[in-house]
Amino acid sequence: MGKEKEYVTITIDDQEIQARPGEFIVDVARRHGIYIPVLCNLKGVKPAGSCRICTVLVNGRPMTSCTTPVADGMEITTRSPELEDFRRSVIEILFVEGNHFCPACEKSGNCELQALAYRFEIMVPRYPYQFPHREIDASWPLLLKDHNRCVLCKRCIRTIFDKEGHPIFAFRNRGHELEITIDPEYGKNMTDEMARQAAENCPVGALLYRKKHGFEIPIGKRKYDKEPIGSDVEKRKKEKVS
Amino acid sequence: MKTTAFDFEKITEKYGNDKTRLMDMLIDIQQELGYVPQEALPVLARKTDTSQAWVEQTLSFYHFFRRQPSGKYTVFLNKSVVSWMMGRERVARTFEEEAGCRFGEVSPDGLIGLFDTSCIGMSDQEPAALINGKVFTRLTPFRVREIVRNMRSGKPVTELSTSGYGGGRNALEVIRSEVRNNIQRKGPLLQDNYQYGEVLRQKLKTLSPEDVIREIQLSELRGRGGAGFPTGLKWEFCRKAKGERKFIFCNADEGEPGTFKDRVLLTEYPELVFEGMTLAAYAVGAREGILYIRYEYKYLEEHLHTVLRKLREENLLGKDIAGMQGFDFDIRIQYGAGAYVCGEESALLESAEGKRGEPRFKPPFPVEKGYLGFPTIINNVETLCDAVKIIHFGSEWYRSLGTEASKGTKVLSISGDCRYPGIYELEWGYTVNDILDMSGAEEVQAVQVGGPSGTLIGPEEFDRILCYNDLATGGSFIIFNQRRDLLRNVVLNFMEFFIEESCGSCVPCRNMPWLLKQKLEKILNGHGVWKDLEDLESWPGIMRINRCGLGQTAANPVISSLRNFRALYEERIQKGRSFDEGFELEKAVEESCKAVGRVPLI
Numbered sequence: 001m002g003k004e005k006e007y008v009t010i011t012i013d014d015q016e017i018q019a020r021p022g023e024f025i026v027d028v029a030r031r032h033g034i035y036i037p038v039l040c041n042l043k044g045v046k047p048a049g050s051c052r053i054c055t056v057l058v059n060g061r062p063m064t065s066c067t068t069p070v071a072d073g074m075e076i077t078t079r080s081p082e083l084e085d086f087r088r089s090v091i092e093i094l095f096v097e098g099n100h101f102c103p104a105c106e107k108s109g110n111c112e113l114q115a116l117a118y119r120f121e122i123m124v125p126r127y128p129y130q131f132p133h134r135e136i137d138a139s140w141p142l143l144l145k146d147h148n149r150c151v152l153c154k155r156c157i158r159t160i161f162d163k164e165g166h167p168i169f170a171f172r173n174r175g176h177e178l179e180i181t182i183d184p185e186y187g188k189n190m191t192d193e194m195a196r197q198a199a200e201n202c203p204v205g206a207l208l209y210r211k212k213h214g215f216e217i218p219i220g221k222r223k224y225d226k227e228p229i230g231s232d233v234e235k236r237k238k239e240k241v242s
Numbered sequence: 243m244k245t246t247a248f249d250f251e252k253i254t255e256k257y258g259n260d261k262t263r264l265m266d267m268l269i270d271i272q273q274e275l276g277y278v279p280q281e282a283l284p285v286l287a288r289k290t291d292t293s294q295a296w297v298e299q300t301l302s303f304y305h306f307f308r309r310q311p312s313g314k315y316t317v318f319l320n321k322s323v324v325s326w327m328m329g330r331e332r333v334a335r336t337f338e339e340e341a342g343c344r345f346g347e348v349s350p351d352g353l354i355g356l357f358d359t360s361c362i363g364m365s366d367q368e369p370a371a372l373i374n375g376k377v378f379t380r381l382t383p384f385r386v387r388e389i390v391r392n393m394r395s396g397k398p399v400t401e402l403s404t405s406g407y408g409g410g411r412n413a414l415e416v417i418r419s420e421v422r423n424n425i426q427r428k429g430p431l432l433q434d435n436y437q438y439g440e441v442l443r444q445k446l447k448t449l450s451p452e453d454v455i456r457e458i459q460l461s462e463l464r465g466r467g468g469a470g471f472p473t474g475l476k477w478e479f480c481r482k483a484k485g486e487r488k489f490i491f492c493n494a495d496e497g498e499p500g501t502f503k504d505r506v507l508l509t510e511y512p513e514l515v516f517e518g519m520t521l522a523a524y525a526v527g528a529r530e531g532i533l534y535i536r537y538e539y540k541y542l543e544e545h546l547h548t549v550l551r552k553l554r555e556e557n558l559l560g561k562d563i564a565g566m567q568g569f570d571f572d573i574r575i576q577y578g579a580g581a582y583v584c585g586e587e588s589a590l591l592e593s594a595e596g597k598r599g600e601p602r603f604k605p606p607f608p609v610e611k612g613y614l615g616f617p618t619i620i621n622n623v624e625t626l627c628d629a630v631k632i633i634h635f636g637s638e639w640y641r642s643l644g645t646e647a648s649k650g651t652k653v654l655s656i657s658g659d660c661r662y663p664g665i666y667e668l669e670w671g672y673t674v675n676d677i678l679d680m681s682g683a684e685e686v687q688a689v690q691v692g693g694p695s696g697t698l699i700g701p702e703e704f705d706r707i708l709c710y711n712d713l714a715t716g717g718s719f720i721i722f723n724q725r726r727d728l729l730r731n732v733v734l735n736f737m738e739f740f741i742e743e744s745c746g747s748c749v750p751c752r753n754m755p756w757l758l759k760q761k762l763e764k765i766l767n768g769h770g771v772w773k774d775l776e777d778l779e780s781w782p783g784i785m786r787i788n789r790c791g792l793g794q795t796a797a798n799p800v801i802s803s804l805r806n807f808r809a810l811y812e813e814r815i816q817k818g819r820s821f822d823e824g825f826e827l828e829k830a831v832e833e834s835c836k837a838v839g840r841v842p843l844i
Contacts, residue, residue, distance in 0.1 A: 047603075048747075049603045049747075049748075049789060050747045050748055050749065051748075051749050052748055052749055052750060052787045052788065052789075053749075055787045062786055062787045064603065064787075064789075067603040068603075068605070069605065085783075085784075086783075086784055086787050089750070089784045090749050090750065090784070093749055093750065093753045093754070093757075093784075094749060096753075096757075097749075097752075097753050126777075126781075127757055127781075128757070128760070130756075151749075152746070152747075152752070164291075166291070166292060166293045166296075167292065167293050167295060167296050168293065168295065169295065170293070170295035170296050170298065170299040171299050171303075171598060171746075172295075172298055172299065172302045173302045173303070173746075174302075174303050174581070174598070174744065174745050174746045175741060175742060175743065175744035175745065175746040175752060176741055176744070176746065176752060176753070176756055177746070178746035178747075178752065181295050181298060181299075182295065183293040183294050183295035183296075184294055184295075185284070185287075185293065185294060186293050186295075187295075
């Protein structure tokens with residue numbers, strides 16, 4: 001094999017773009033002001049590819065843009081009626097899978113799932129609500145774990161480790177019974193910083209930092225109350241054009 | 243309990259306190275104690291330098307791992323579709339009556355635990371069960387009573403059955419199993435026209451690794467596990483990939499309900515399987531091989547180890563194999579612990595590394611970055627056997643078998659409503675009708691080709707042919723006669739299978755089979771309306787975006803039955819209604835009206 005090329009050329013929605021080999025599609029798109037919705041993805045963190053909402057067509061095949069590195073000559077479609085329907089479907093499934101009562105949730109307005117639902121103008125899911133019985137775990141001094149709201153994105157698993165690198169969060173069970181657990185030993189020794197970070201990384205209100213006062217910023221003045229999710233990415237495009 | 247005295251550290255040390263060997267540690271503990279007690283977790287976490295949450299993540303993923311004492315005799319009774327067809331219901335009821343507990347429970351005296359399990363690879367001799375790892379097949383209520391009586395009198399698990407040993411090597415001292423091979427048809431692969439070791443001892447003297455790869459490519463051999471990737475190309479990629487170590491995996495995790503051919507290959511032809519792995523190692527330059535085998539085939543463990551020892555003694559494994567200077571290769575056996583998804587090659591690697599069997603995203607592919615991050619080949623048991631025969635008899639010979647687009651033969655696992663269930667080796671190109679004739683099937687309503695992830699077809703499609711560009715299959719072939727209720731007994735069973743076997747990572751796969759099952763039950767219970775059929779048609783589309791083959795095919799039972807047997811659905815929905823009212827008032831008050839002699843005021 002020859003020397004790795006410094007740049008590869010791809011097209012995203014008919015726009016020719018140069019990117020470094022190995023970069024993930026979603027990051028390249030983001031840099032160019034093209035918003036691909038994400039939920040489990042967290043910039044700079046090893047991707048999980050679990051929510052599937054960032055699915056795009058790569059040379060006609062559905063692939064998750066958060067896990068697929070760019071390669072020379074890739075033709076990528078980020079928007080089509082079918083892709084839009086996939087994305088709406090994922091959001092709707094997540095709403096019926098858990099128990100998401102936005103008005104009573106501390107994360108409301110800062111919640112990425114809620115923000116995506118607004119952006120996709122979802123009024124009512126096509127699937128029946130499951131209303132599962134889920135536990136709230138308030139046994140940790142610094143964190144409240146509410147499994148009703150968990151979307152199993154693995155962000156906590158992927159980002160929070162103790163100082164020796166031991167994983168603190170993990171999955172338990174599989175399939176429909178999948179849930180997040182906190183390690184009994186390392187969980188006890190979680191620092192303020194770790195707990196705060198875990199809650200901040202959680203896209204929904206499944207992990208809440210207990211030392212923070214609830215509703216300090218009133219609903220209505222929160223992050224996604226001001227502008228739809230993805231606006232920051234799309235602004236980049238406008239700046240570029242002007 | 244005695245567990246307080248149990249030395250968990252001895253087990254972690256046996257595996258070098260290496261967290262990638264967590265599966266082996268958990269399997270050993272379970273083997274010793276019958277379950278994995280909670281107090282094992284802190285020890286395992288500390289010794290392998292992980293966390294308890296991490297250990298539990300693996301432990302809770304595999305369904306054969308028990309967390310509580312599960313009986314001195316732990317019974318796992320197969321609940322796959324063929325088991326039901328062959329009389330599981332009465333067998334299960336007898337177990338419950340005799341043991342004095344329900345499925346999912348342990349008898350009050352702690353003697354017997356009863357549990358369900360997915361297909362255990364015995365569809366040609368159902369109903370079948372695993373009891374403490376030993377296989378019991380062709381169960382009847384009478385035999386169940388006998389077995390439970392023997393349990394009560396304290397007999398060891400090897401003496402519970404009186405049915406004698408199955409044929410062939412099943413009768414070997416190291417197997418001693420009542421499992422029958424049921425080889426109904428031998429083709430070029432299964433024919434005994436080859437003495438193992440000849441390829442390694444003779445052919446490789448004149449063939450370079452590149453020659454081997456070229457010959458495999460010329461044969462047009464494709465993966466026999468179901469996906470059909472060209473084997474030679476896979477080997478070439480791995481040969482070219484850079485890595486300090488390279489690995490050859492044999493995928494013996496056949497979990498597709500209705501398939502059992504690998505069971506027979508590993509019983510009767512393990513030398514061929516291991517020679518195939520060694521051949522692949524020669525071709526790509528690997529020194530380490532792993533046979534990843536499903537827990538259901540634990541009864542073959544001693545047999546396989548015996549064969550490996552024999553091959554080492556005969557210089558067909560180990561150092562300077564067959565006298566070739568510097569050609570070193572050896573194989574170890576890695577057991578799974580009950581997870582269909584681990585048959586997906588990257589989930590298999592995760593599992594072999596001691597983790598939950600969650601498929602990886604690709605790229606990178608295993609040939610570049612596989613086991614422990616090194617270039618890795620993962621081939622199906624049958625593919626590896628084919629490869630040996632191709633090198634022995636030549637690619638031209640192999641290409642003369644099969645059809646224009648699908649070369650060679652396929653070993654089918656045929657079960658269900660036919661007179662001669664078992665394995666059949668056929669050249670590609672036979673029609674479904676041919677196969678039904680061959681196996682003695684009559685009044686056939688439908689055939690499930692390729693297992694639950696495959697497709698359900700009816701008589702109007704029985705002239706289709708088995709090959710990669712028509713009906714491709716990993717080998718499962720289940721026959722249903724006219725008396726079977728396809729929706730209730732087949733489709734629903736398959737959907738329950740996929741619900742249980744999803745790893746849960748992808749949103750659609752974790753939820754959609756569940757949602758579809760609810761719809762199906764609604765229709766089966768007479769509450770369905772036209773809109774429910776439309777939903778069943780449109781909802782599964784999203785399964786395309788799941789990460790792995792399991793997720794992408796997990797709605798296939800609904801999709802293919804709705805396409806090919808739509809009338810079965812239509813006859814069950816409420817006609818002329820666009821909305822299900824949940825219940826009929828007249829019907830609901832009927833009984834009470836009758837009792838008090840009143841005419842309902844509706």
